[in-house]
Amino acid sequence: xxxxxxxxxxxxxxxxxxxxxxxxxxxxxxxxxxxxxxxxxxxxxxxxxxxxxxxxxxxxxxxxxxxxxxxxxxxxxxxxxxxxxxxxxxxxxxxxxxxxxxxxxxxxxxxxxxxxxxxxxxxxxxxxxxxxxxx
Amino acid sequence: xxxxxxxxxxxxxxxxxxxxxxxxxxxxxxxxxxxxxxxxxxxxxxxxxxxxxxxxxxxxxxxxxxxxxxxxxxxxxxxxxxxxxxxxxxxxxxxxxxxxxxxxxxxxxxxxxxxxxxxxxxxxxxxxxxxxxxxxxxxxxxxxxxxxxxxxxxxxxxxxxxxxxxxxxxxxxxxxxxxxxxxxxxxxxxxxxxxxxxxxxxxxxxxxxxxxxxxxxxxxxxxxxxxxxxxxxxxxxxxxxxxxxxxxxxxxxxxxxxxxxxxxxxxxxxxxxxxxxxxxxxxxxxxxxxxxxxxxxxxxxxxxxx
Amino acid sequence: xxxxxxxxxxxxxxxxxxxxxxxxxxxxxxxxxxxxxxxxxxxxxxxxxxxxxxxxxxxxxxxxxxxxxxxxxxxxxxxxxxxxxxx
Numbered sequence: 001x002x003x004x005x006x007x008x009x010x011x012x013x014x015x016x017x018x019x020x021x022x023x024x025x026x027x028x029x030x031x032x033x034x035x036x037x038x039x040x041x042x043x044x045x046x047x048x049x050x051x052x053x054x055x056x057x058x059x060x061x062x063x064x065x066x067x068x069x070x071x072x073x074x075x076x077x078x079x080x081x082x083x084x085x086x087x088x089x090x091x092x093x094x095x096x097x098x099x100x101x102x103x104x105x106x107x108x109x110x111x112x113x114x115x116x117x118x119x120x121x122x123x124x125x126x127x128x129x130x131x132x133x134x135x
Numbered sequence: 136x137x138x139x140x141x142x143x144x145x146x147x148x149x150x151x152x153x154x155x156x157x158x159x160x161x162x163x164x165x166x167x168x169x170x171x172x173x174x175x176x177x178x179x180x181x182x183x184x185x186x187x188x189x190x191x192x193x194x195x196x197x198x199x200x201x202x203x204x205x206x207x208x209x210x211x212x213x214x215x216x217x218x219x220x221x222x223x224x225x226x227x228x229x230x231x232x233x234x235x236x237x238x239x240x241x242x243x244x245x246x247x248x249x250x251x252x253x254x255x256x257x258x259x260x261x262x263x264x265x266x267x268x269x270x271x272x273x274x275x276x277x278x279x280x281x282x283x284x285x286x287x288x289x290x291x292x293x294x295x296x297x298x299x300x301x302x303x304x305x306x307x308x309x310x311x312x313x314x315x316x317x318x319x320x321x322x323x324x325x326x327x328x329x330x331x332x333x334x335x336x337x338x339x340x341x342x343x344x345x346x347x348x349x350x351x352x353x354x355x356x357x358x359x360x361x362x363x364x365x366x367x368x369x370x371x372x373x374x375x376x377x378x379x380x381x382x383x384x385x386x387x388x389x390x391x392x393x394x395x396x397x398x399x400x401x402x403x404x405x406x407x408x409x410x411x412x413x414x415x416x417x418x419x420x421x422x423x424x425x426x427x428x429x430x431x432x433x434x435x436x437x438x439x440x441x
Numbered sequence: 442x443x444x445x446x447x448x449x450x451x452x453x454x455x456x457x458x459x460x461x462x463x464x465x466x467x468x469x470x471x472x473x474x475x476x477x478x479x480x481x482x483x484x485x486x487x488x489x490x491x492x493x494x495x496x497x498x499x500x501x502x503x504x505x506x507x508x509x510x511x512x513x514x515x516x517x518x519x520x521x522x523x524x525x526x527x528x
Contacts, residue, residue: 015212020487023450025211029204030457037196042466042512046473049504050457053480060487065225066218070488071233071245072330078237080230083245087229089489090250094261096492097335097421100499100507101268104428107511108275111432114515118522246491323494331490339498346506425503432510 020061028054039122041113045106052099056092063088139302241398241407242328250333251410251417255381262377262417265424266370272428278435299353309351316344324418328407334414338421345426354434362438366423373416380409446486452479470508477501 015022027050034047063085071086114120117128215222232249242248250258300306324337349357387394399406430437456476460469477500484493 013212014214014216015208018211018214018217019446019450020217021211021214022208023453025204025207026454027457029200029207030454030461032203033200034461036200037193038461040466042508042515043460043469046460046469046508049473050460050476053476053500056492057480057483060484060489060492061217062222062224063489064218064487065220065222068488070331070490072490073233073237073243073245078234080233083233084488085225085229086232086245086249087224089246089492090254092489092492093246093250093333093335093495094257096495096499097261097339098264100504101265101424103504104507105268105271105275107432107507108272111511111514112275118519120515244491246489332494333491336491336494336498339495339503343498343502346503425499428503428507429510432507432514 020064021058024054024057024061027057041110041120041122041125044122045103045110048106049099049103052095052102056095056099059088059095060092141300141302141305237401240410241401242410243401243407244328244330244333247327247333247410247414248407251327251413252408255384255413258413258417259374259377259381262374262420265420266374269370269424269427269431272431273437276431276435299356300351306351309347313344313348313351316347317341320344320418320422324414325404325411327414328410329402329404334417335421337414338418339425341418341422342425345422346429349426349430354438358438361426363436366427366437369419369423373419377413377416380412384409449479449483449486453483466512470505470512473508474501474505477505 031047031050031054034050035044038044038047065084068082068084071083071089073083110120113125117125119125119128232253233245236242236245236248240248240252242252300309320337320340320343322337323332323340324334327333327337345357345361384394384396386392396408398408401407405411427437453476456472456479460472460476463469463472477496480500481493481497484490484496
Protein backbone atom coordinates (compact mmCIF):
# COMPACT_ATOMS: atom_id res chain seq x y z
CA UNK A 1 0.00 0.00 0.00
CA UNK A 2 2.87 2.36 -0.53
CA UNK A 3 2.42 5.49 -2.52
CA UNK A 4 3.16 4.21 -5.97
CA UNK A 5 1.47 4.12 -9.28
CA UNK A 6 -0.32 7.39 -8.84
CA UNK A 7 -2.09 8.42 -11.99
CA UNK A 8 -1.58 11.89 -13.32
CA UNK A 9 -4.88 13.72 -13.51
CA UNK A 10 -5.60 16.42 -16.02
CA UNK A 11 -7.59 19.48 -15.16
CA UNK A 12 -11.27 18.80 -15.26
CA UNK A 13 -10.75 15.10 -15.53
CA UNK A 14 -12.14 13.97 -12.23
CA UNK A 15 -14.94 16.45 -11.81
CA UNK A 16 -17.67 13.96 -12.57
CA UNK A 17 -16.12 11.18 -10.56
CA UNK A 18 -15.55 13.10 -7.33
CA UNK A 19 -19.19 13.76 -6.71
CA UNK A 20 -18.90 13.81 -2.94
CA UNK A 21 -16.18 16.42 -3.14
CA UNK A 22 -18.14 18.49 -5.64
CA UNK A 23 -21.23 18.45 -3.40
CA UNK A 24 -19.18 19.41 -0.38
CA UNK A 25 -17.50 22.28 -2.24
CA UNK A 26 -20.88 23.57 -3.45
CA UNK A 27 -22.31 23.51 0.08
CA UNK A 28 -19.15 25.17 1.38
CA UNK A 29 -19.48 27.99 -1.09
CA UNK A 30 -23.17 28.45 -0.31
CA UNK A 31 -22.28 28.69 3.37
CA UNK A 32 -19.46 31.10 2.55
CA UNK A 33 -21.76 33.41 0.64
CA UNK A 34 -24.27 33.24 3.47
CA UNK A 35 -21.53 34.30 5.88
CA UNK A 36 -20.42 37.07 3.59
CA UNK A 37 -23.50 38.60 2.05
CA UNK A 38 -26.27 38.18 4.60
CA UNK A 39 -26.76 40.94 7.08
CA UNK A 40 -28.64 38.92 9.65
CA UNK A 41 -26.40 37.52 12.37
CA UNK A 42 -28.32 34.28 12.81
CA UNK A 43 -28.00 33.56 9.11
CA UNK A 44 -24.26 34.09 9.42
CA UNK A 45 -24.18 31.54 12.23
CA UNK A 46 -26.09 29.04 10.12
CA UNK A 47 -23.73 29.66 7.19
CA UNK A 48 -20.77 28.98 9.44
CA UNK A 49 -22.34 25.69 10.45
CA UNK A 50 -22.80 24.74 6.80
CA UNK A 51 -19.17 25.48 6.07
CA UNK A 52 -18.03 23.23 8.91
CA UNK A 53 -20.28 20.39 7.82
CA UNK A 54 -19.15 20.62 4.21
CA UNK A 55 -15.49 20.43 5.21
CA UNK A 56 -16.19 17.29 7.24
CA UNK A 57 -17.87 15.71 4.23
CA UNK A 58 -14.84 16.58 2.10
CA UNK A 59 -12.39 15.10 4.60
CA UNK A 60 -14.20 11.87 5.25
CA UNK A 61 -14.98 11.22 1.60
CA UNK A 62 -11.25 11.18 0.98
CA UNK A 63 -10.91 8.18 3.23
CA UNK A 64 -13.31 5.96 1.37
CA UNK A 65 -12.10 3.13 -0.81
CA UNK A 66 -14.56 1.43 -3.12
CA UNK A 67 -15.51 -2.07 -2.17
CA UNK A 68 -14.17 -2.12 1.36
CA UNK A 69 -15.99 -2.04 4.68
CA UNK A 70 -15.85 0.11 7.77
CA UNK A 71 -12.74 -0.18 9.96
CA UNK A 72 -14.26 -2.35 12.70
CA UNK A 73 -12.20 -5.52 12.62
CA UNK A 74 -14.48 -8.46 11.99
CA UNK A 75 -13.62 -12.15 12.18
CA UNK A 76 -10.08 -11.31 13.20
CA UNK A 77 -9.09 -10.26 9.69
CA UNK A 78 -6.39 -7.62 10.08
CA UNK A 79 -5.24 -7.27 6.53
CA UNK A 80 -5.24 -3.68 5.44
CA UNK A 81 -6.74 -4.60 2.10
CA UNK A 82 -10.16 -5.08 3.62
CA UNK A 83 -10.88 -1.81 5.38
CA UNK A 84 -11.18 1.83 4.53
CA UNK A 85 -8.82 4.45 5.90
CA UNK A 86 -9.73 5.21 9.53
CA UNK A 87 -7.64 8.35 9.88
CA UNK A 88 -10.00 10.91 8.28
CA UNK A 89 -12.89 9.51 10.31
CA UNK A 90 -10.94 10.19 13.49
CA UNK A 91 -10.23 13.76 12.44
CA UNK A 92 -13.87 14.42 11.60
CA UNK A 93 -15.05 12.96 14.92
CA UNK A 94 -13.10 15.59 16.80
CA UNK A 95 -14.21 18.26 14.37
CA UNK A 96 -17.93 17.66 14.79
CA UNK A 97 -17.76 18.28 18.53
CA UNK A 98 -15.58 21.37 18.11
CA UNK A 99 -18.10 22.67 15.57
CA UNK A 100 -20.92 22.53 18.10
CA UNK A 101 -18.78 24.39 20.64
CA UNK A 102 -18.06 27.17 18.16
CA UNK A 103 -21.74 27.42 17.23
CA UNK A 104 -22.73 27.70 20.88
CA UNK A 105 -20.19 30.46 21.46
CA UNK A 106 -21.35 32.31 18.35
CA UNK A 107 -24.96 32.15 19.51
CA UNK A 108 -24.04 33.38 22.98
CA UNK A 109 -22.30 36.37 21.42
CA UNK A 110 -25.35 37.08 19.25
CA UNK A 111 -27.64 36.94 22.29
CA UNK A 112 -25.54 39.43 24.20
CA UNK A 113 -25.21 41.72 21.20
CA UNK A 114 -28.96 41.65 20.71
CA UNK A 115 -29.70 42.48 24.31
CA UNK A 116 -27.39 45.47 24.07
CA UNK A 117 -28.15 46.86 20.60
CA UNK A 118 -31.65 45.43 20.01
CA UNK A 119 -30.97 44.62 16.40
CA UNK A 120 -29.77 41.60 14.46
CA UNK A 121 -28.67 43.58 11.43
CA UNK A 122 -24.94 43.90 10.95
CA UNK A 123 -24.95 47.33 9.27
CA UNK A 124 -27.10 48.82 11.99
CA UNK A 125 -24.88 47.30 14.65
CA UNK A 126 -21.77 48.88 13.18
CA UNK A 127 -23.51 52.23 12.78
CA UNK A 128 -24.75 52.20 16.38
CA UNK A 129 -21.38 51.25 17.74
CA UNK A 130 -19.66 53.99 15.75
CA UNK A 131 -22.10 56.60 16.98
CA UNK A 132 -21.60 55.33 20.50
CA UNK A 133 -17.84 55.58 20.13
CA UNK A 134 -18.02 59.09 18.78
CA UNK A 135 -20.06 60.38 21.66
CA UNK B 136 -61.89 22.55 22.79
CA UNK B 137 -59.31 24.13 25.02
CA UNK B 138 -55.78 23.41 23.87
CA UNK B 139 -52.68 23.50 26.00
CA UNK B 140 -50.67 26.68 25.50
CA UNK B 141 -47.71 24.90 24.01
CA UNK B 142 -49.95 23.30 21.40
CA UNK B 143 -51.46 26.70 20.60
CA UNK B 144 -48.02 28.15 20.17
CA UNK B 145 -47.05 25.34 17.85
CA UNK B 146 -50.18 25.86 15.75
CA UNK B 147 -49.35 29.56 15.51
CA UNK B 148 -45.89 28.67 14.25
CA UNK B 149 -47.27 26.31 11.65
CA UNK B 150 -49.83 28.82 10.45
CA UNK B 151 -47.02 31.23 9.74
CA UNK B 152 -47.75 33.78 12.43
CA UNK B 153 -44.87 35.98 13.28
CA UNK B 154 -43.63 34.26 16.41
CA UNK B 155 -39.99 35.11 15.84
CA UNK B 156 -40.14 38.40 14.01
CA UNK B 157 -37.23 39.29 11.81
CA UNK B 158 -36.38 42.90 12.55
CA UNK B 159 -36.86 45.17 9.58
CA UNK B 160 -33.69 46.62 8.13
CA UNK B 161 -34.09 50.24 9.05
CA UNK B 162 -32.12 52.74 6.94
CA UNK B 163 -28.82 53.46 8.55
CA UNK B 164 -28.83 56.92 10.21
CA UNK B 165 -26.72 59.52 8.54
CA UNK B 166 -23.90 61.02 10.52
CA UNK B 167 -24.98 64.05 12.45
CA UNK B 168 -23.78 67.40 11.16
CA UNK B 169 -21.73 68.09 14.26
CA UNK B 170 -19.77 71.28 13.61
CA UNK B 171 -16.36 70.38 14.96
CA UNK B 172 -16.10 66.68 15.28
CA UNK B 173 -12.97 65.24 16.70
CA UNK B 174 -11.22 62.86 14.41
CA UNK B 175 -9.94 59.55 15.62
CA UNK B 176 -6.39 59.56 16.89
CA UNK B 177 -5.23 57.46 13.96
CA UNK B 178 -6.45 60.07 11.55
CA UNK B 179 -7.30 57.69 8.76
CA UNK B 180 -10.96 57.65 7.70
CA UNK B 181 -12.55 54.36 8.60
CA UNK B 182 -14.77 52.25 6.44
CA UNK B 183 -18.49 52.76 7.07
CA UNK B 184 -20.48 50.16 5.23
CA UNK B 185 -23.60 52.26 5.30
CA UNK B 186 -22.04 55.41 3.98
CA UNK B 187 -19.83 53.99 1.27
CA UNK B 188 -21.68 53.13 -1.89
CA UNK B 189 -23.44 49.87 -1.04
CA UNK B 190 -23.44 48.88 -4.70
CA UNK B 191 -19.66 48.74 -4.81
CA UNK B 192 -19.53 46.63 -1.66
CA UNK B 193 -22.09 44.18 -2.99
CA UNK B 194 -20.37 43.87 -6.33
CA UNK B 195 -16.99 43.17 -4.78
CA UNK B 196 -18.54 40.64 -2.43
CA UNK B 197 -20.23 38.80 -5.30
CA UNK B 198 -17.02 38.74 -7.32
CA UNK B 199 -15.09 37.32 -4.36
CA UNK B 200 -17.68 34.62 -3.80
CA UNK B 201 -17.70 33.57 -7.45
CA UNK B 202 -13.88 33.48 -7.47
CA UNK B 203 -13.83 31.23 -4.42
CA UNK B 204 -16.40 28.88 -5.92
CA UNK B 205 -14.58 28.56 -9.24
CA UNK B 206 -11.19 28.04 -7.59
CA UNK B 207 -12.55 25.28 -5.39
CA UNK B 208 -14.27 23.52 -8.28
CA UNK B 209 -11.14 23.60 -10.40
CA UNK B 210 -9.14 22.20 -7.48
CA UNK B 211 -11.63 19.38 -6.99
CA UNK B 212 -11.23 18.40 -10.61
CA UNK B 213 -7.49 17.97 -10.04
CA UNK B 214 -7.93 15.66 -7.06
CA UNK B 215 -7.36 11.92 -7.32
CA UNK B 216 -10.33 9.82 -8.14
CA UNK B 217 -12.86 9.20 -5.39
CA UNK B 218 -12.55 5.72 -3.91
CA UNK B 219 -9.42 4.83 -5.80
CA UNK B 220 -7.05 2.27 -4.38
CA UNK B 221 -3.79 4.00 -5.14
CA UNK B 222 -4.62 7.35 -3.68
CA UNK B 223 -1.70 9.13 -2.05
CA UNK B 224 -3.14 9.03 1.44
CA UNK B 225 -2.95 5.23 1.58
CA UNK B 226 0.55 4.88 2.93
CA UNK B 227 2.23 2.97 5.72
CA UNK B 228 0.53 4.87 8.55
CA UNK B 229 -2.88 3.53 7.66
CA UNK B 230 -1.50 0.04 7.18
CA UNK B 231 0.18 0.12 10.58
CA UNK B 232 -2.99 1.24 12.36
CA UNK B 233 -5.06 -1.57 10.94
CA UNK B 234 -2.53 -4.38 11.04
CA UNK B 235 -1.00 -3.72 14.44
CA UNK B 236 -3.98 -2.00 16.01
CA UNK B 237 -5.30 -5.15 17.58
CA UNK B 238 -1.96 -6.15 19.10
CA UNK B 239 -0.83 -2.75 20.30
CA UNK B 240 -4.06 -1.04 21.28
CA UNK B 241 -6.31 -4.02 21.68
CA UNK B 242 -9.34 -2.29 20.22
CA UNK B 243 -11.61 -3.93 17.69
CA UNK B 244 -12.89 -0.51 16.59
CA UNK B 245 -9.87 0.92 14.79
CA UNK B 246 -11.11 4.51 14.88
CA UNK B 247 -11.53 4.45 18.67
CA UNK B 248 -8.18 2.77 19.06
CA UNK B 249 -6.62 5.46 16.95
CA UNK B 250 -8.09 8.49 18.67
CA UNK B 251 -7.69 7.14 22.20
CA UNK B 252 -4.43 5.27 21.96
CA UNK B 253 -2.23 6.34 19.10
CA UNK B 254 -3.45 9.94 18.94
CA UNK B 255 -4.76 10.43 22.45
CA UNK B 256 -3.13 13.81 22.88
CA UNK B 257 -5.44 15.30 20.26
CA UNK B 258 -8.47 14.01 22.14
CA UNK B 259 -7.19 15.66 25.31
CA UNK B 260 -6.93 18.95 23.44
CA UNK B 261 -10.46 18.48 22.13
CA UNK B 262 -11.86 17.90 25.63
CA UNK B 263 -10.14 21.08 26.68
CA UNK B 264 -11.79 22.93 23.81
CA UNK B 265 -15.19 21.81 25.12
CA UNK B 266 -14.31 23.01 28.60
CA UNK B 267 -13.13 26.39 27.32
CA UNK B 268 -16.28 26.79 25.26
CA UNK B 269 -18.49 26.27 28.30
CA UNK B 270 -16.37 28.74 30.28
CA UNK B 271 -16.78 31.36 27.55
CA UNK B 272 -20.54 30.87 27.30
CA UNK B 273 -20.70 31.02 31.10
CA UNK B 274 -18.97 34.38 31.08
CA UNK B 275 -21.31 35.71 28.43
CA UNK B 276 -24.64 34.37 29.52
CA UNK B 277 -24.66 33.81 33.24
CA UNK B 278 -27.24 35.96 34.95
CA UNK B 279 -26.08 37.94 37.91
CA UNK B 280 -28.69 38.42 40.50
CA UNK B 281 -30.96 35.96 42.13
CA UNK B 282 -34.37 36.56 43.64
CA UNK B 283 -35.38 35.01 46.90
CA UNK B 284 -37.53 32.38 45.31
CA UNK B 285 -34.70 31.18 43.14
CA UNK B 286 -35.82 32.61 39.84
CA UNK B 287 -33.39 34.84 38.03
CA UNK B 288 -33.74 38.55 37.65
CA UNK B 289 -34.01 38.67 33.90
CA UNK B 290 -37.39 40.13 32.95
CA UNK B 291 -37.57 38.28 29.69
CA UNK B 292 -36.69 34.92 31.15
CA UNK B 293 -39.23 34.72 33.93
CA UNK B 294 -39.19 30.99 34.25
CA UNK B 295 -40.55 29.86 37.59
CA UNK B 296 -38.20 27.64 39.42
CA UNK B 297 -40.09 24.39 39.41
CA UNK B 298 -41.83 24.50 36.08
CA UNK B 299 -42.44 21.09 34.67
CA UNK B 300 -44.08 20.95 31.32
CA UNK B 301 -47.85 21.27 31.33
CA UNK B 302 -48.34 18.98 28.41
CA UNK B 303 -49.45 15.51 29.54
CA UNK B 304 -48.48 13.81 26.29
CA UNK B 305 -44.96 15.15 26.56
CA UNK B 306 -44.59 14.06 30.16
CA UNK B 307 -45.94 10.60 29.51
CA UNK B 308 -43.59 10.04 26.60
CA UNK B 309 -40.68 11.44 28.60
CA UNK B 310 -41.28 8.82 31.27
CA UNK B 311 -40.38 6.20 28.66
CA UNK B 312 -37.87 8.08 26.53
CA UNK B 313 -35.55 9.50 29.18
CA UNK B 314 -34.42 6.20 30.74
CA UNK B 315 -34.23 4.54 27.33
CA UNK B 316 -32.09 7.30 25.86
CA UNK B 317 -29.81 7.50 28.89
CA UNK B 318 -29.31 3.74 28.84
CA UNK B 319 -28.54 3.82 25.14
CA UNK B 320 -26.02 6.60 25.70
CA UNK B 321 -24.27 4.63 28.44
CA UNK B 322 -24.21 1.56 26.20
CA UNK B 323 -22.64 3.51 23.34
CA UNK B 324 -19.94 4.92 25.63
CA UNK B 325 -19.05 1.55 27.13
CA UNK B 326 -18.94 -0.18 23.75
CA UNK B 327 -16.67 2.36 22.11
CA UNK B 328 -13.81 -0.03 21.63
CA UNK B 329 -15.90 -2.96 20.42
CA UNK B 330 -18.21 -1.54 17.81
CA UNK B 331 -19.33 1.81 16.51
CA UNK B 332 -19.61 4.54 19.07
CA UNK B 333 -17.25 5.95 21.61
CA UNK B 334 -17.07 8.80 24.03
CA UNK B 335 -18.24 11.58 21.73
CA UNK B 336 -21.33 9.88 20.39
CA UNK B 337 -22.41 8.42 23.71
CA UNK B 338 -21.78 11.66 25.54
CA UNK B 339 -23.93 13.60 23.09
CA UNK B 340 -26.77 11.09 23.52
CA UNK B 341 -26.57 11.30 27.33
CA UNK B 342 -26.56 15.09 27.12
CA UNK B 343 -29.66 14.99 24.93
CA UNK B 344 -31.44 12.77 27.43
CA UNK B 345 -30.61 15.24 30.21
CA UNK B 346 -32.07 18.08 28.15
CA UNK B 347 -35.25 16.06 27.65
CA UNK B 348 -35.47 15.36 31.36
CA UNK B 349 -35.15 18.98 32.34
CA UNK B 350 -37.76 20.02 29.83
CA UNK B 351 -40.30 17.46 30.96
CA UNK B 352 -39.88 17.47 34.70
CA UNK B 353 -38.65 20.91 35.65
CA UNK B 354 -35.48 22.50 36.93
CA UNK B 355 -36.06 21.68 40.59
CA UNK B 356 -35.97 17.95 39.96
CA UNK B 357 -32.84 18.31 37.90
CA UNK B 358 -31.26 20.25 40.72
CA UNK B 359 -31.51 17.22 42.97
CA UNK B 360 -28.66 15.53 41.17
CA UNK B 361 -26.99 18.02 38.87
CA UNK B 362 -25.93 21.31 40.40
CA UNK B 363 -23.15 23.68 39.53
CA UNK B 364 -20.83 21.96 41.98
CA UNK B 365 -21.55 18.60 40.37
CA UNK B 366 -20.68 20.00 36.98
CA UNK B 367 -17.49 21.55 38.27
CA UNK B 368 -16.21 18.39 39.96
CA UNK B 369 -17.18 16.08 37.11
CA UNK B 370 -15.29 18.17 34.58
CA UNK B 371 -12.29 18.54 36.84
CA UNK B 372 -11.99 14.86 37.67
CA UNK B 373 -12.58 13.70 34.11
CA UNK B 374 -9.88 15.92 32.67
CA UNK B 375 -7.42 15.14 35.47
CA UNK B 376 -8.01 11.39 35.15
CA UNK B 377 -7.47 11.55 31.41
CA UNK B 378 -4.25 13.50 31.87
CA UNK B 379 -2.85 11.21 34.57
CA UNK B 380 -3.62 8.01 32.66
CA UNK B 381 -2.14 9.26 29.45
CA UNK B 382 0.92 10.69 31.21
CA UNK B 383 1.63 7.22 32.54
CA UNK B 384 1.25 5.86 29.04
CA UNK B 385 3.55 8.45 27.50
CA UNK B 386 6.16 8.03 30.23
CA UNK B 387 6.40 4.26 29.93
CA UNK B 388 6.34 4.43 26.17
CA UNK B 389 9.06 7.05 25.91
CA UNK B 390 11.43 5.34 28.32
CA UNK B 391 10.91 1.81 27.05
CA UNK B 392 9.40 0.54 30.30
CA UNK B 393 6.67 -2.02 30.15
CA UNK B 394 3.40 -0.40 31.09
CA UNK B 395 1.54 -2.67 33.42
CA UNK B 396 -1.84 -2.28 31.79
CA UNK B 397 -3.24 -5.56 30.49
CA UNK B 398 -4.72 -5.65 27.04
CA UNK B 399 -7.13 -8.47 27.68
CA UNK B 400 -9.13 -10.46 25.20
CA UNK B 401 -10.11 -8.46 22.17
CA UNK B 402 -13.87 -8.54 22.03
CA UNK B 403 -14.51 -8.50 25.74
CA UNK B 404 -15.74 -5.40 27.52
CA UNK B 405 -12.81 -5.22 29.92
CA UNK B 406 -10.14 -5.16 27.27
CA UNK B 407 -7.93 -2.83 25.29
CA UNK B 408 -6.05 -1.31 28.18
CA UNK B 409 -6.85 2.30 28.89
CA UNK B 410 -9.41 2.89 26.16
CA UNK B 411 -12.45 2.11 28.35
CA UNK B 412 -11.65 4.58 31.19
CA UNK B 413 -10.71 7.25 28.66
CA UNK B 414 -13.97 6.73 26.81
CA UNK B 415 -15.87 7.20 30.06
CA UNK B 416 -13.98 10.43 30.81
CA UNK B 417 -14.62 11.84 27.36
CA UNK B 418 -18.29 10.79 27.50
CA UNK B 419 -18.82 12.58 30.81
CA UNK B 420 -17.17 15.74 29.54
CA UNK B 421 -19.27 15.83 26.38
CA UNK B 422 -22.55 15.09 28.22
CA UNK B 423 -21.98 17.83 30.79
CA UNK B 424 -21.01 20.26 28.03
CA UNK B 425 -24.14 19.66 25.97
CA UNK B 426 -26.40 20.04 28.98
CA UNK B 427 -24.61 23.18 30.22
CA UNK B 428 -24.99 24.90 26.87
CA UNK B 429 -28.73 24.31 27.02
CA UNK B 430 -29.04 25.38 30.64
CA UNK B 431 -27.04 28.56 30.13
CA UNK B 432 -29.15 29.61 27.18
CA UNK B 433 -32.47 28.70 28.72
CA UNK B 434 -32.10 29.77 32.28
CA UNK B 435 -28.88 31.72 32.64
CA UNK B 436 -27.22 29.28 35.01
CA UNK B 437 -26.25 25.65 35.44
CA UNK B 438 -28.60 24.57 38.17
CA UNK B 439 -29.37 26.04 41.57
CA UNK B 440 -29.75 29.54 40.26
CA UNK B 441 -26.00 30.05 40.16
CA UNK C 442 -22.79 6.69 -9.05
CA UNK C 443 -26.18 5.31 -8.25
CA UNK C 444 -29.44 7.13 -7.97
CA UNK C 445 -29.72 7.07 -4.18
CA UNK C 446 -26.36 8.82 -3.68
CA UNK C 447 -27.23 11.41 -6.33
CA UNK C 448 -30.58 12.04 -4.67
CA UNK C 449 -29.05 12.49 -1.22
CA UNK C 450 -26.30 14.83 -2.40
CA UNK C 451 -28.82 16.84 -4.40
CA UNK C 452 -30.94 17.08 -1.26
CA UNK C 453 -27.98 18.55 0.59
CA UNK C 454 -27.41 21.22 -2.03
CA UNK C 455 -31.11 22.08 -2.19
CA UNK C 456 -31.27 22.38 1.60
CA UNK C 457 -28.30 24.72 1.66
CA UNK C 458 -29.75 26.89 -1.10
CA UNK C 459 -33.14 26.97 0.63
CA UNK C 460 -31.60 28.19 3.86
CA UNK C 461 -29.74 30.92 2.01
CA UNK C 462 -32.90 32.18 0.33
CA UNK C 463 -35.48 32.04 3.11
CA UNK C 464 -36.32 35.05 5.23
CA UNK C 465 -38.00 33.33 8.14
CA UNK C 466 -35.41 32.42 10.78
CA UNK C 467 -37.40 29.54 12.22
CA UNK C 468 -37.70 27.94 8.79
CA UNK C 469 -33.94 28.28 8.28
CA UNK C 470 -33.18 26.43 11.51
CA UNK C 471 -35.65 23.65 10.70
CA UNK C 472 -34.15 23.12 7.26
CA UNK C 473 -30.69 22.98 8.82
CA UNK C 474 -31.97 20.24 11.13
CA UNK C 475 -33.10 18.24 8.09
CA UNK C 476 -29.72 18.82 6.45
CA UNK C 477 -27.99 17.30 9.48
CA UNK C 478 -30.20 14.24 9.38
CA UNK C 479 -29.46 13.58 5.72
CA UNK C 480 -25.77 14.13 6.41
CA UNK C 481 -26.01 11.38 9.03
CA UNK C 482 -27.30 8.99 6.36
CA UNK C 483 -24.45 9.98 4.05
CA UNK C 484 -21.93 9.09 6.73
CA UNK C 485 -23.40 5.60 6.74
CA UNK C 486 -22.96 5.36 2.98
CA UNK C 487 -19.32 6.32 3.46
CA UNK C 488 -18.91 3.38 5.88
CA UNK C 489 -18.33 5.43 9.07
CA UNK C 490 -20.87 4.43 11.73
CA UNK C 491 -19.14 6.46 14.47
CA UNK C 492 -19.65 9.64 12.50
CA UNK C 493 -23.28 8.74 11.79
CA UNK C 494 -24.19 8.40 15.46
CA UNK C 495 -22.27 11.53 16.40
CA UNK C 496 -23.76 13.64 13.62
CA UNK C 497 -27.29 12.47 14.43
CA UNK C 498 -26.92 13.26 18.13
CA UNK C 499 -24.99 16.50 17.73
CA UNK C 500 -26.12 18.03 14.46
CA UNK C 501 -29.77 17.18 14.36
CA UNK C 502 -29.99 17.26 18.14
CA UNK C 503 -27.94 19.65 20.18
CA UNK C 504 -27.04 22.28 17.59
CA UNK C 505 -30.62 22.70 16.43
CA UNK C 506 -31.83 22.88 20.05
CA UNK C 507 -29.27 25.61 20.70
CA UNK C 508 -30.52 27.57 17.70
CA UNK C 509 -34.13 27.24 18.88
CA UNK C 510 -33.28 28.35 22.40
CA UNK C 511 -31.26 31.30 21.11
CA UNK C 512 -34.18 32.35 18.91
CA UNK C 513 -36.49 31.97 21.91
CA UNK C 514 -34.27 34.19 23.97
CA UNK C 515 -34.04 36.83 21.28
CA UNK C 516 -37.76 36.65 20.69
CA UNK C 517 -38.36 36.93 24.38
CA UNK C 518 -36.18 39.98 24.63
CA UNK C 519 -37.98 41.59 21.72
CA UNK C 520 -41.33 40.83 23.29
CA UNK C 521 -40.24 42.33 26.62
CA UNK C 522 -39.18 45.52 24.86
CA UNK C 523 -42.47 45.77 23.06
CA UNK C 524 -44.31 45.43 26.33
CA UNK C 525 -42.09 48.07 27.90
CA UNK C 526 -42.87 50.44 25.07
CA UNK C 527 -46.57 49.86 25.44
CA UNK C 528 -46.50 50.87 29.11
